[in-house]
Amino acid sequence: MTGTTTTTTTTTTTTLPGGAATGTPRAGGGGVNARGLRVGLRRGWTEYLHLVRDRRELINNMVGTVGVFALLILWIGDGPVEGTGVSQSTFMTIGFLAFTVFSNGLMALPMALTTDREDGTLLRLRTLPGGITAYLTGRAVTFLCQIVVQGVLILATGVVVGDAGLPRDWLTLTWALLLGTVAVVPLGVAIGCLLPNPKTAAGAVGLPMMILMVTSGVMIPVTFMPEPVQWVSQAFPLYWQGLGLRAAFMPDSMLAAEIAGSWRLPWVAVALGAWAVAGMLLAPVMVRRVTRRESGSRLADRRPAAQAS
Amino acid sequence: MxxxxxxxxxxxxxxxxxxxxxxxxxxxxxxxxxxxxxxxxxxxxxxxxxxxxxxxxxxxxxxxxxxxxxxxxxxxxxxxxxxxxxxxxxxxxxxxxxxxxxxxxxxxxxxxxxxxxxxxxxxxxxxxxxxxxxxxxxxxxxxxxxxxxxxxxxxxxxxxxxxxxxxxxxxxxxxxxxxxxxxxxxxxxxxxxxxxxxxxxxxxxxxxxxxxxxxxxxxxVRAESQVRWLEDGRERVLTTADPSRAAWELHERFGGPVPGLQVRRPSLEENYLSLIGRAA
CATH class of the missing domain: 3.40.50.300 (P-loop containing nucleotide triphosphate hydrolases)
Known part of the structure; x- marks a missing residue:
């Protein structure tokens, strides 16, 4: 404080730039919301750059995703799956792509949300016109950037280390990955709103997430599951994203392992699109509800705990 | 507005x-x-x-x-x-x-x-x-x-x-x-x-x-002031909301200077503290 004393005292005679507002009417709700979206896009990109610049985060990411995946491929090998012309590593590349989206969406995203709730980021955004829209847009953009970069790394690792096949249909890969990512954001936000604090995220979400991974056909063909389980799996975006990704990589000879013997791409788009739209409508409401329970005094109460961690 | x-x-x-x-x-x-x-x-x-x-x-x-x-x-x-x-x-x-x-x-x-x-x-x-x-x-x-x-x-x-x-x-x-x-x-x-x-x-x-x-x-929030003086060799204390009037009345009674006269008005801080105490 003392270091800046002189600076501040010398400026006391100057008036603040611009003066106060005179009460001119501002843009209506619609205008502000469009602005919230626009500001959110930039916000998400800025936050992504912050993540990239954070060396520890970057190394964790590289080792956690690419390293683990490379080891897994080297361990299991790259022989073809029995009775098909498709290699093990192609299967694993698809599974790991879907897993990355899902684990980021259901673990990293809720944890980021609870952290933002605890340190006052959400509350700050709530003080700004269109702030919640900007916040959610920003989180989605950061998340997308992470998925795109990790997806490229996984694909490259699969191809280089495991000799996995390149996707046959890049367009389907792109939209299934992007739409799948956007579709998982609302689930992540919902979990983030429900969790009491960041530390409980892993415990609360880990097991259900693994169960969903196993039943959703990204590890084991979904047709191996009993029919009721298939129905439950189809209610979640993970199944549909996995289906879209398999459609992008696999030859049609693999269709025997799919429900109805079809890639059902229109349904993939409908299911993922429905999750994305529902999320965009519900997520702002949930975030507003959860920030209503936050306040400056509660931030103060939590301060010692947060600093100790 | x-x-x-x-x-x-x-x-x-x-x-x-x-x-x-x-x-x-x-x-x-x-x-x-x-x-x-x-x-x-x-x-x-x-x-x-x-x-x-x-x-x-x-x-x-x-x-x-x-x-x-x-x-x-x-x-x-x-x-x-x-x-x-x-x-x-x-x-x-x-x-x-x-x-x-x-x-x-x-x-x-x-x-x-x-x-x-x-x-x-x-x-x-x-x-x-x-x-x-x-x-x-x-x-x-x-x-x-x-x-x-x-x-x-x-x-x-x-x-x-x-x-x-x-x-x-x-x-x-x-x-x-x-x-x-x-x-x-x-x-x-x-x-x-x-x-x-x-x-x-x-x-x-x-x-x-x-x-x-x-x-x-x-x-x-003014709390009451204290007026002190000496009378018959003892200190007397009067607590009043109007210390000026009390002092004037004392002067009248003594017909001149009042021995050991002190008027003590509480500070704003004391007032505030007494106010918090009163409401609590």
């Missing part, structure tokens, strides 16, 4: 615990208004209801002509809010964050001019979580006024400040008010309210016990 904030019969209960018990307030445009009270009096609850962050249990509230519980983005754009204990956006750069917040408004301030006015020019490129407590607080105020609000809320802004930092902060608030901004500030420090505020309301246990300018407040 000469009233920025109007509150009538504001009540807030959490379960059976009543935090606010019928608060009335009127804050005029362009004034610095402090809400003074001990910890736990309900100051933060009041300010958070006015900010639209909490739903009240009962009462009428109007902030810049709108009900905070239903205020939209256009209304929010006219407010500046500085809460307690913000630790957010630690990874962001100081100037980067100011510019980002400015993007939400139609006519934001210039971030560089604002940094200079806040004395944070040297910290412009620094990460927010590397700022000292006082710098962080000034940045918080900067973020609060980035959109040229008509009404600025400051919740316990100087808690933990050393006297120098506090003085600088007061100068900053006075400059903001000189520019026509209405400022509502909470504090538990009587000296701060006395120095800074045009008007102060004292909130104790969820009720306003006094409200007015420093002089009006002193009158309203």
């Amino acid at each position: 000469s009233t920025a904030v109007s509150v009538r019969g504001l009540r807030m209960a959490y379960g059976t615990a009543e935090v606010l018990r019928g608060v009335d307030l009127d804050i005029r445009r362009g004034e610095i208004f402090t809400l003074l009270g001990p910890n736990g009096a309900g100051k933060t609850t009041t300010i958070e209801i006015l900010e639209g962050f909490r739903n009240r249990s009962a009462g009428e509230v109007s902030v810049l002509g709108a009900d905070p519980a239903r205020g939209g983005d256009a209304w929010r754009a006219r407010l500046g809010i500085v809460l307690q204990n913000w630790r957010d956006h630690g990874r962001w750069g100081v100037r980067e964050l100011l510019a980002h917040v400015g993007e939400f408004y139609d006519r934001p301030r210039d971030p560089d001019e604002l940094l200079a006015a806040l004395g944070l020019t040297e910290q412009a490129a620094q990460r927010v979580n590397r700022l000292s407590g006082g710098q962080r607080r000034r940045l918080d105020v900067g973020l609060g006024i980035m959109g040229r609000p008509e009404l600025l809320f400051l919740d316990e802004p100087t808690t933990g400040f050393d006297p120098e930092a506090r003085r600088e902060f007061h100068l900053l608030v006075e400059r903001l008010a000189a520019d026509g901004m209405t400022v509502l500030l909470t504090t538990h420090d009587l000296a701060e309210a006395e120095k800074l505020a045009h008007r102060t309301a004292i909130l104790v246990r969820g009720e306003i016990v006094a409200c007015g300018s420093p002089a009006e407040l002193a009158d309203a």
